[in-house]
Amino acid sequence: MAGGVVEKPEGAYGGSTRNYLNETRGIKNWIITLDHKRIAMMYLVAVTLALLLGGFFAVALRTVLWDGAVRDPNDLILGMRVEQMYNKYFTLHGAVMVFMFIIPGIPASLGNFILPMQLGTKDLALPRINLMSLYLYWIGATLFVGVLAFGGLDTGWTLYPPYSLDRQTSIPLILALSAVFILGFSSILTGLNFIVTMHRLRPPGMGMYDMPLFLWALYATSLIQVLATPVIGLTLALAMVEHMFHIGIFLPQYGGDPVLFQHFFWFYSHPAVYIMILPAMGVQSELIATFSRKHVFGYKAIGWSSIAIAAIGFIVWGHHMFVAGQSPAAGLIFSFLTFFVAIPSAIKVFNWVATMYRGSIELKTPMLYGLAFMYLFGIGGLTGLFLASIANNVHLHDTYFVIAHFHMVMVGSTLNAFFGGVHYWWPKMTGRMYNETLAKIACGLVFLGFNLAFMPQFVAGTRGMPRRYANYADEFTTFHQISTVGAYVLGAGVLLQVIYLTYSWFKGPRAPKNPWGAASLEWQADSPPDFHNFTKPVIVMAAYDYENWEYDPNTGGYELRKEVVESGRSLATAHH
Amino acid sequence: MSTSTAHSHDTHALPPRPKELAMHFDTLHNQYQAGKLGMWLFLGQEVLFFAALFTAYAVYRGNHTEMFHVGQYFLDWRLGATNTIVLLFSSMTAAWSVRCAQLEQRRGLVLTIAITWLCALTFMVVKYFEYTHKIHVGSVWGDSFHIHNMADLPRGVVDWLYKHNPGLAQMQGEEQLAAVNDMLGKNGLGLGSFFAVYFCMTGLHGIHVLVGMGVYAWLFVRALKGHFNRRYYGAVDNVALYWHIVDLIWIFLFPLLYLIG
Incomplete structure (x- = not known):
């Protein structure tokens, strides 16, 4: 049985059998709930879909x-040319993954659940806004399903005009633009809520520097969500008006400027990649510290580097446009600024490694994902520097090298951290343990599949394989076929996860309060938590004081030491 | 933080909680501050939302100075100025309503909210006349820009036309109109882009005014019902903050569009 957990009767771990999952029943009580945990779980299901x-x-x-390499261009599948199908596939793949999975992924599901609990509070500051954000996500997602139903798009997720605005069928285009607009406002409301909560609902005795680093990362993410997302909202609204009324803002034939669209688009979409990676880095800080059983190294450096990444992220968007007719001076400045992002990113990686140094490392599944994150983020981050230098960029622009680079960061890092975070908090969220062996196999498949899929793409890209083409020259066949095998392996790993996690939710062994010995406040709650999160007063302590917890063989998890419970204070007061 | 294991209302051992206090806050003050911080962040979002349009304005005006110079003649600064005064006045009554709520002056609160709402309505009525006039003249966005009648053209535009094409005086009727549209439309100045910017900016601002009217109507009902008191007036305060930014955006739009000649 996973983690040495012994099956216990209900109520053995928290004194109460009631929790947020069974407090009230029926679908209506879920749909109109204001409880951050239920909203988070609905988000988790939605982003997984x-x-x-x-x-x-x-x-x-x-x-x-x-x-x-060998396809006959006139081949038809389901009455459509293969190339046309391919164009729709990569567009929908990008759009669904970016707007419906990666951006809301970690903040709206894990963040929503964990943030108030790490603050020892009952809910987010603005529960109605939280529910509204979920509704907007559902509306946006429904509109996107409409895009599929009406034949899809083949613009690429970047929706560059003129092609996107005057060569597409109106219905799917307008549905897609409104979907992304609405999903954007869902994201803004989540970010706004998080910032307010972190400022107003920290418990007495917890300063900003006592918060877990996951919350620093969410804070930085939220700043970007609130300040960058409105720009894409407006841009998409203008694009929609341009498509319908030909107002002459982005389409050159009516006097508009298509490059202006690119500037607006990347002003959001570059910071948006930090919306994707920063929460992942926050999860990473928790995983590495917990499973090294050591106070995180360089707390302030990691916390402030999140803020630095958010800030620098706003002024580098031009590196997407080095070959789009931007002036050489602008190119030079954007290139120079882009290198700066590497500094706070590297600070994080070095601090994680230093945290592991002489730690007592436990290779549980979440930690395996954490290690995979570091390895893949290292490669993804460093290849970003290749692309930041202008001369290289001209050669590598729009090749598979770019594809491989951003998948290393967006998938290799963010998806791994998402999986790591889901496994780490799964016992808390569902009250059940997953099967550790299956989880390790799935993690191995994901890691293997991912590397098979994207490593060859770096080589193919440097040899000139352009992105977004269904056909290619003979010499690229091997790279593409390895990559395709990798995609299948990765897919198998993800499916395996979905299967054993779903199974464990219903049939898994009951989870102890704190299976990992983690020290942030959410682990003082029952698993799964009470409707009001905590049934006993929370003992506020710094997030990485692991000595307050000791292993209890009776529950298979960790319990607060007696001295801590009696004094109501952390053992270590002068740690950082 | 909860110190009790009760599930529905965990407060029976404590002094009674005000009915306006949500379960996850410990004081009304903290709840008020949370709402206010949320509103300020929302306003930050609004600034960035409009920033994209102001950027578009700057790009087009930088690239097509003369287009903006001529386009501005189509706008009536007197109507713009009227709306500016109306909005400034409404900002005062909005601020006043917050004070009334703090002092628990219920009649004053209802009155100031009503006046603010009526000012917003006045603004939209003036806007309606401006828009319908432009549609009548044909001075509209992008591809649809087409002047129907020489007599509709403002004085400044006529002067500019004759200055740049003295031959216009010898033409008549359709021929003259075609030449004018050639000079002003997408083959010439490209005024369609100016009006695209004008309609997008004022239109988005107008949508914000309409939303403001909606929330003020909601506040009006709540004020009539006596929902607000000196400890609980966050909604009045936050709506007023929103109304101020709507006003502030107009303060920038008015000179940038109407007064650049």
């Missing part, structure tokens, strides 16, 4: 690419 949908398109497009 989005991940599977986006993953389906990924596997589909990799399948098309299997024999791209």
Whole structure:
């Protein structure tokens, strides 16, 4: 049985059998709930469905690419040319993954659940806004399903005009633009809520520097969500008006400027990649510290580097446009600024490694994902520097090198951290343990599949394989076929996870309060938590004081030491 | 933080909680501050939302100075100035309503909210006349820009036309109109882009005014019902903050569009 957990009767771990999952029943009580935990779980299910949908398109497009060197261009599948299908697959893959999975992924599901609990409070500051954000997500997602139903798009997720605005069928285009607009406001409301909560609902005795680093990362993410997302909202609204009324703002034939769209688009979409990676880095800080059983190294450096990444992230968007007719001076400045992002990113990686140094490392599944994160983020981050230098960029622009680079960061890092975080908090969220052996196998499949899928793409890219083509020259066949095999392996790993996690939710052994010996406040709650989160007064302590917890063989988890419970104070007061 | 294991209302051992206090806050003050911080962040979001449009304005004006110079003649600064005064006045009554709520002056509160709402309505009525006039003249966005009648053209535009094409005086009727549209439309100045910017900016601002009217109507009902008191007036305060930014955006739009000649 996973983690040496012994099956116990209900109520053995928290004194109460009631929790947020069974407090009230019926679908209506979930849909109109204001409870952050229920909203988080609904988000978790929704983003997982989005991940599977986006993953389906990924596997589909990799399948098309299997024999791209020898295909007859006139081949028809389901009455459509293969190339046309491929164009829709990569567009929908990108759009679904970016807007419906990666951006809301960690903050709206894990963040929503864990943030108030790490503050020892009952809910987010603005519960109605939280529910509204979920509703907006549902509306946006529904509109996106409409895009699929009306034939899809083939613009790429970047929606560059003129092609996107005057060469697409109106219905799917307008549905897609409104979907992203609405999903954007869902994201803004989540970020706004998080910032307010961290400022107003910290318990007495917890300063900003006592918060877990996951919360620093969410704070930085929220700043970007609130300040960058409105720009894409407006841009998409203008694009919609341009498409319908030809107002002459982005389409050159009516006097508009298509490059202005690119500036607006990347002003959001570059910071958006930090919306994707920063929460992942926050999860990473928790995983590495917990499973090294050591106070995180360089707390302030990690915390402030999140803020630095958010700030610098706002002024580098031009590096997406080095070959889009931007002036050489602008190119030079954007290139220079882009290198700066590497500094806070590297600070984080070095601090995680230093945290592990002489720690007592436990290779549980979440930690394995944490290690995979570091390895893949290292590669993804360093190849970003290749792309930041202008001369290299001109050569590598729009090749598979770019694809491989950003998948290393967005998938290799964020998806791994998402999986790591889901496994780490799964016992808390569902009250059940997953099967550790299956989880390790799935983690191995994900890691293997991911590397098979994207390592060859770096080589193919440097040899000139351009992105977004269904067909290619003979010499690229091996790279593409390895990559396709990798995509299948990765897909198998993800499916395996979905299966054993779903199984464990219903049939898994009951989880102890604190299976990992982690020290942040959410572990003082029952698993799963009470409707009001905590049934006993929370003992506020710094997030990485592991000595306050000791292993209890009776529950298979960790319990607060007697001295801590009696004094109501952390053992270590002068640690950082 | 909860110190009790009760599930529905965990307060029976403590002094009674005000009915306005949500379960996850410990004081009304903290709840008020949370709402206010949320509103300020929302306003930050609003600034960035409009920033994209102001950037578009700057790009187009930088690239097409003369287009903006001529386009501005189509706008009536007197109507713009009227709306500016109306909005400034409404900002005062909005601020006043907050004070009334703090002092628990219920009649004053209802009255100031009503006046603010009526000012917003006045603004939209003036806007309605401006928009319908432009549609009548044909001075509209992008591809649809087409002047229907020489007599509709403002004085400044006529002067500019004759200065740049003295031959216009010898033409008549359709021929003259075609030449004018050639000079002003997408083959010439490209005024369609100016009006695209004008309609997008004032239109988005107008949508914000309409939203403001909606929330003020909601506040009006709540004020009539006596929901607010000196400890609980966050909604009045936050709506007023929103109203001030709507006003502030107009303070920038008015000179940038109407007064650049």
